[in-house]
Amino acid sequence: MTMVETCSHCGALFTVSCIGGGGICGACQEPIDCPHCKKIVRQERTTGTFTTTLVKAPDSALAQYLGITDDEWDEMDAELQANTGHSGEMTYSYWFVVPEGTSDELLAKTGWEVDQMIAGIPVWVVEPDEPDMASFG
Ligand SMILES: [Zn+2]
Known part of the structure; x- marks a missing residue:
């Protein structure tokens, strides 16, 4: 599952993939980090962890x-x-x-x-x- 997100801090466009989901551990809040400014965009419940890939850097x-x-x-x-x-x-x-x-x-x-x-x-x-x-x- 891949989602496209826009960073609310810097405006960068990036994709978010969830890896390692579906394990036996309970879901917990995992941060989604902006790959450009490294700030946490938001948190979401998942059993895996999120990995983000920069699609387009924001304008200056x-x-x-x-x-x-x-x-x-x-x-x-x-x-x-x-x-x-x-x-x-x-x-x-x-x-x-x-x-x-x-x-x-x-x-x-x-x-x-x-x-x-x-x-x-x-x-x-x-x-x-x-x-x-x-x-x-
Ligand atoms: Zn950002």
């Missing part, structure tokens, strides 16, 4: 934040700038200007205009590998 956090796909972001060829405030030592957020030549479809989809400044992009969507603030203290 930045693309998801902007409501577009990675391909659209690449195609737009916008240049991300860091907002480092006055000190220049710490990045507070990111911004970019919608480039000339951005497709009409993308402008319609996002509601942006050419030359519009898109500011306040959180650092964590640009640098998702950075530990987030919640993990401190």
Whole structure:
């Protein structure tokens, strides 16, 4: 039995197979882990264990934040700038200007205009590998 799941944490698409089911042991809750972000998507009762296989990695956090796909972001060829405030030592957020030549479809989809400044992009969507603030203290 194979199920297709979408990770609620990162949006990755993956398949779930149950192995070793049908044993004499009673069913218990087994976690289904996302193969991409490794987080537990949910738990389900089974007598076996679940194995997951990545089908499609999610779009980057930045693309998801902007409501577009990675391909659209690449195609737009916008240049991300860091907002480092006055000190220049710490990045507070990111911004970019919608480039000339951005497709009409993308402008319609996002509601942006050419030359519009898109500011306040959180650092964590640009640098998702950075530990987030919640993990401190
Ligand atoms: Zn995930």
